[in-house]
Amino acid sequence: MTAPASLYKLKLGFVALTDCAALVAAHKLGLDRELGLQFSLQRQPSWSAVRDKLMNGQLDAAHALYGLVYGMQLGMGSPQCDMAILMTLNQNGQGISLAPALAQQYRQGMSLREISRDLGRPLMLAHTFPTGTHAMWLYYWLAAQGIHPLRDARCVVIPPAQMDEAMQDGLLDGFCAGQPWHALAQRHAVASLVADSAAIWPDHPEKVVACRRELVQQQPALASRLVQTLLLASHWLDQPENHAQAAAWLAEDDYLAMSAALILQHWESTDVSPLRFCAAGQVNYPYLSDGLWFLQQYRRWGMWQGEGEQNVVAAVNQTALYQQAAQACGIPLPPDGMRHSVLMDGCHWPEQMDSAPSVGAALQFTH
Amino acid sequence: MTVSSSLRLLLVNDTDRPMAQLHAALTAAGYLVIAQAQGAAELLQLVDSQAPDIIIIDTESPSRDTLEQLALMGHAAPRPVVMFAEQGGLATIQAAVSAGVTAYVVDQVAASRLAPIIDMARVKFEEDARLKKRLAEVEEQLADRKLIERAKGILMERRQLTEAEAYALLRSQAMQSGLRLAELSRQLINSSKLLG
Numbered sequence: 001m002t003a004p005a006s007l008y009k010l011k012l013g014f015v016a017l018t019d020c021a022a023l024v025a026a027h028k029l030g031l032d033r034e035l036g037l038q039f040s041l042q043r044q045p046s047w048s049a050v051r052d053k054l055m056n057g058q059l060d061a062a063h064a065l066y067g068l069v070y071g072m073q074l075g076m077g078s079p080q081c082d083m084a085i086l087m088t089l090n091q092n093g094q095g096i097s098l099a100p101a102l103a104q105q106y107r108q109g110m111s112l113r114e115i116s117r118d119l120g121r122p123l124m125l126a127h128t129f130p131t132g133t134h135a136m137w138l139y140y141w142l143a144a145q146g147i148h149p150l151r152d153a154r155c156v157v158i159p160p161a162q163m164d165e166a167m168q169d170g171l172l173d174g175f176c177a178g179q180p181w182h183a184l185a186q187r188h189a190v191a192s193l194v195a196d197s198a199a200i201w202p203d204h205p206e207k208v209v210a211c212r213r214e215l216v217q218q219q220p221a222l223a224s225r226l227v228q229t230l231l232l233a234s235h236w237l238d239q240p241e242n243h244a245q246a247a248a249w250l251a252e253d254d255y256l257a258m259s260a261a262l263i264l265q266h267w268e269s270t271d272v273s274p275l276r277f278c279a280a281g282q283v284n285y286p287y288l289s290d291g292l293w294f295l296q297q298y299r300r301w302g303m304w305q306g307e308g309e310q311n312v313v314a315a316v317n318q319t320a321l322y323q324q325a326a327q328a329c330g331i332p333l334p335p336d337g338m339r340h341s342v343l344m345d346g347c348h349w350p351e352q353m354d355s356a357p358s359v360g361a362a363l364q365f366t367h
Numbered sequence: 368m369t370v371s372s373s374l375r376l377l378l379v380n381d382t383d384r385p386m387a388q389l390h391a392a393l394t395a396a397g398y399l400v401i402a403q404a405q406g407a408a409e410l411l412q413l414v415d416s417q418a419p420d421i422i423i424i425d426t427e428s429p430s431r432d433t434l435e436q437l438a439l440m441g442h443a444a445p446r447p448v449v450m451f452a453e454q455g456g457l458a459t460i461q462a463a464v465s466a467g468v469t470a471y472v473v474d475q476v477a478a479s480r481l482a483p484i485i486d487m488a489r490v491k492f493e494e495d496a497r498l499k500k501r502l503a504e505v506e507e508q509l510a511d512r513k514l515i516e517r518a519k520g521i522l523m524e525r526r527q528l529t530e531a532e533a534y535a536l537l538r539s540q541a542m543q544s545g546l547r548l549a550e551l552s553r554q555l556i557n558s559s560k561l562l563g
Contacts, residue, residue, distance in 0.1 A: 045382070045427045045428065045429045045431075046428065046429050046430075046431045046432045047432050047435075048431040048432050048434075048435050049426065049427065049431065052426070076439060077435055077438060077439040128432060129432050129435065129436070130432075130435050130436045130439040130440055131439070150440070155436075155440075156411055156433065156436060157407070157432045157433045157435065157436035158407045158408060158411075158433065159407055159429035159430065159432060159433070161429065162406050162407050162408065162429065165406070165408070166406075166407070166408040169408065171408045171411075171412070172408075303439070303440075
């Protein structure tokens with residue numbers, strides 16, 4: 001056992017969501033200390049706070065929305081800061097809920113356009129951060145159904161913990177967020193899940209481990225140990241027999257401060273593409289194609305007009321560091337840094353050069 | 368009497384820190400605190416209905432992400448936002464001046480120090496807004512010029528005109544139909560695509 005004095009203390013930020021589980025499990029299992037690290041887990045009140053504290057060094061690394069990292073890299077809504085994605089923490093496990101009456105109409109086959117027309121106004125929908133994953137899932141889901149997210153609907157940001165209350169007060173028609181916030185809204189009968197995020201993009205990337213790029217450049221061995229620690233924790237989390245223990249830890253006041261049963265409810269669901277943390281490393285590789293997707297969506301919605309996507313992604317996604325760390329702890333590597341996906345509207349990602357031109361809804365709308 | 372005394376402020380009061388104290392200090396400094404939002408949904412409603420001149424929010428408020436969206440996506444005209452940070456949060460203040468955020472207030476600040484900070488926030492915000500507007504205008508002018516050039520090219524080719532003749536024709540047609548030159552050019556380009 002290493003003497004505590006030699007442990008390297010890492011300040012890690014997280015937001016109260018089920019998918020911060022790898023950070024909590026790594027710490028609770030003592031994996032951090034085994035690799036010479038001491039995690040100091042610091043819950044953050046907002047993604048803006050995560051961003052600010054990463055930028056000014058109050059946090060060394062954080063559980064972050066995939067898109068938040070690219071927002072910082074591109075200087076969208078904040079000063080530009082060279083960032084690094086060390087690994088993906090999870091895939092799937094997010095969703096879109098609608099108010100119960102609207103959810104019923106939707107399930108009975110009414111289109112979103114018809115629902116909005118019946119209401120006599122644009123749908124009022126919430127997500128969690130302008131450059132974040134939930135914004136992009138919601139926009140994609142709307143666009144694939146003929147609703148322009150910026151013109152035909154009103155999309156606002158509400159912190160996940162306040163979604164429930166905003167639904168209750170009738171201020172929102174629906175929201176896109178992570179768990180356990182849908183489970184909570186469902187329990188209070190103020191919202192009903194109509195789309196799992198995996199139905200929008202099966203096995204989509206969700207949260208990542210983010211840090212400033214200078215940490216990777218100056219302390220590559222430290223960054224590697226962080227990745228190894230979290231990979232081992234992710235692998236542990238994917239074993240069904242460990243879910244109950246993980247949920248009990250997450251339920252503690254320092255983390256989600258919420259009932260373990262509620263946290264387990266969604267996790268244990270038998271969906272085709274459930275929340276997953278490792279899948280023998282398929283989840284965790286920082287695929288270049290995932291990063292490119294976010295840049296394409298920012299461009300689509302008029303949020304970014306820059307160039308050189310390939311270079312931006314190659315600089316942010318730390319594939320070399322990840323490979324070395326995964327090999328060091330025996331997690332298999334995927335065959336390729338690009339992976340192929342088919343999204344809900346039939347569009348392929350990455351776009352296939354030799355396929356017939358897509359007539360899917362993804363091309364129907366641009367900004 | 369400074370201009371600032373007529374400014375209408377919105378306080379976001381959804382953390383443990385006592386915003387009430389700040390409320391008193393602001394009122395003493397001559398500001399009009401028009402409302403206090405207890406959460407993000409209320410904040411959105413108040414921004415819409417009250418159009419505050421300045422929003423004051425705690426760095427630790429969960430509603431900060433809501434303001435980020437307003438600032439980045441421009442759904443509502445962004446407001447200057449003043450942040451209320453702990454003493455230890457000075458690092459945050461230095462590093463995190465984001466799109467909508469123009470100044471930070473430090474905890475326990477004397478009422479006499481609030482006025483200059485808020486005025487600075489407002490002035491800086493207006494400068495930023497002016498710059499953004501100017502940039503947008505320049506970009507629009509550039510885009511307009513490109514359209515007009517293309518329309519001229521089409522006319523020159525189709526009707527065997529010189530550049531000056533093509534331009535004169537476009538101008539007179541724009542005047543007759545009451546369209547902006549760029550708009551007429553856009554229509555011409557679109558129709559020429561249809562006609563092949």
